[in-house]
Amino acid sequence: MAIEILAFTRWPVTGITVSDPGLKEYINLTPKFVPRSGGRYAKARFHKSKTFVVERFMNKLMGVGHKARKHFLTSNRVTGKGQTAHHLMEEALKLIEQRTKQNPLAVLVKAIENAAPREEIITIEYGGAKYPKAVEVAPQRRVDSAIKYMTQGAYQKSFNSKKRAIDCLANEIVFASQMSNQSAAIAKKLELERQADSSR
Numbered sequence: 001m002a003i004e005i006l007a008f009t010r011w012p013v014t015g016i017t018v019s020d021p022g023l024k025e026y027i028n029l030t031p032k033f034v035p036r037s038g039g040r041y042a043k044a045r046f047h048k049s050k051t052f053v054v055e056r057f058m059n060k061l062m063g064v065g066h067k068a069r070k071h072f073l074t075s076n077r078v079t080g081k082g083q084t085a086h087h088l089m090e091e092a093l094k095l096i097e098q099r100t101k102q103n104p105l106a107v108l109v110k111a112i113e114n115a116a117p118r119e120e121i122i123t124i125e126y127g128g129a130k131y132p133k134a135v136e137v138a139p140q141r142r143v144d145s146a147i148k149y150m151t152q153g154a155y156q157k158s159f160n161s162k163k164r165a166i167d168c169l170a171n172e173i174v175f176a177s178q179m180s181n182q183s184a185a186i187a188k189k190l191e192l193e194r195q196a197d198s199s200r
Helices: 054-059 082-100 104-115 140-159 163-176 184-197
Strands: 118-125 127-137
Touching: 054 082, 054 140, 082 104, 082 163, 104 140, 104 163, 104 184, 118 184, 127 163, 127 184, 140 163, 140 184, 163 184
Parallel strands: none
Antiparallel strands: 118 127
16 A cells, blocks of 8 residues: 655645646646755756745745845845754645645646746847847756745745734735736746837
């Protein structure tokens, strides 16, 4: 009899599917008791596709990158501490389960699918002048961008605020799964696709 592995020893991944055919190979739903591979795939090409999607999200929480003009400041949430990211992610998923009455991993996958931009713009230089050009986004970059925008949006809303990081992260994931403009990731995606549409 096979033992079912539950993420965080709490949530099953059976029955969760990726509906976007372009992202099926890039959102890994192989569950882990503790989603910390310790950089096992760091030197392999396309290693991110083999990493459990929750771990990828946690890795981004440890260093969300620059957004707006607050990058010269920091807090205890962005220190590269895996235990802090683990606690933040687990508590946010518990909160999502309480609010939506659904499997929070399914909500997270849906949020990443919804927030993944399909188009963006690049700048090309021709004859000394620069022009924006619309390009399609690669599947791996779509997942990376969605996770980046969601973690940065949650961090931005909790920074210098009375809101807890757990609440902000849970709100961001829930809003993104519902395609709500209250999600920073959805707003960013729509902005990018609008710019790409005007640059054709």
